[in-house]
Amino acid sequence: MNKFKFSKIFFVVALAGASFTACKKDNPTDEEIVLSGSLANGTVLTGDLVNDVTLVKGNTYVLRGGVHVKEGKTITIQEGVTVKHDPNEPAVAYLLVEPGAKIMAQGTATSPIVFTSGAAAPKEQDWGGIIVCGKAPVNGEGGRISSEMGAGVTYGGTIENDNSGVLKFMRVEFTGRKQTADKEHNGFTFEGVGSGTLVENLSVYRGGDDAFEWFGGTVNVKYLFAYGAQDDMFDWTYGWSGKAQFLVGVQSDNVGDRGIEADNSDKNNAANPFSNPTLSNVTLVGSLIAKTGDDPTAVKDTDVGKTTGLKLRQGTKGKLHNFVVYNFNNGVDVEHNGTLANMTDGSLTIKNSDISNIKTWAFKVSSGSPAFSGANPFITGPYSNTITETSTKPAYITGVFVGTSNTGSVDPTTLDPFFTAANYKGAVQAGSDWTNAAWVRTDKR
Incomplete structure (x- = not known):
């Protein structure tokens, strides 16, 4: 102890x-x-x-x-609490909830919980982030995986409805400090978290790595906002099969990489359970001038012009509906043979979406395989996508990310009872801006 x-x-x-x-x-x-x-x-x-x-x-x-919350214990965080990292401590500051422990963090829209930097001049990568670990299924060998950040902590199991508590109306800022040379913290990391956990109204402002990342698990989420992530805004791997609705991601103009990076497993692209989430009502806004890569000290001018809206790879499946994706250099990249097979058989779909980027599609086979020669189902009529090879934002978007369209959309309640009725493309309706609140921080509106 x-x-x-x-x-x-x-x-x-x-x-x-x-x-x-x-x-x-x-x-x-x-x-x-x-x-x-x-x-x-x-x-x-x-x-x-x-x-x-x-x-x-x-x-x-x-x-x-x-800081680790140990199994069987609970950390309760009430509304209006602020937590700042100690800038004089050399060890990386982070909060990790171990499997079997709980976090009960319930802020409000006007009095959110804020985790931030304690430095006099805050910046990305000042501290780590928040990690929640659970006992829901993951596709690691033996159904368990060692936590990237918590030494001695393993997550995963067989409890699909595992309950790690509540995270609601929280904002984290200036996260993403490196744990080691090749391991960086995210804003919020969910490792094997189950569907019994309530996750809503979370935002990440200027994180050094990813804003949100799911490592397996079954947790469902609503109302997530990411601004200025230096790597990916939303990232999943190791068998995440939850549902997500009302997600907004906006790149800054300095460093950024992808709107979504989606993997099944880098160790075995065919590992079970597959990453197979269902998402609806997502707005992703890229930057044409940001340098890709998540280390501002290492990026070069040649890294400009490589941002990507969606990178789908390493065997992921998924159902993606009602997306608005614009102003990335690259729109949608589908990579590796298993992922392409999932696209072809319909277990990986993008439907009812507006995609407007400089280069719209890329299909990349696994190393050593012949070039992809199959058809692109995403541009066919049944998928109801509108594709524009330009960075121009859709006409219905006002400012940066507010605005929706019901042309070609689907009511997500027909997909799963989890979803709120929202028969439109995009995440934020002009007359109902849920991002205009104290728990969200952004430099662009």
């Missing part, structure tokens, strides 16, 4: 608002404290949370290093 080190000055402050146990250390200026109960304003969170804790409405807290 990791302990919590505080100065005696902080010990006195924390005494009024938190329960704890303490014992003397060799260094008389330190105490060991195990947090429990309602925590006082200014409390530093670090190490393992081995008791239930509550971050109290309106308070501000400090996140120091990796």
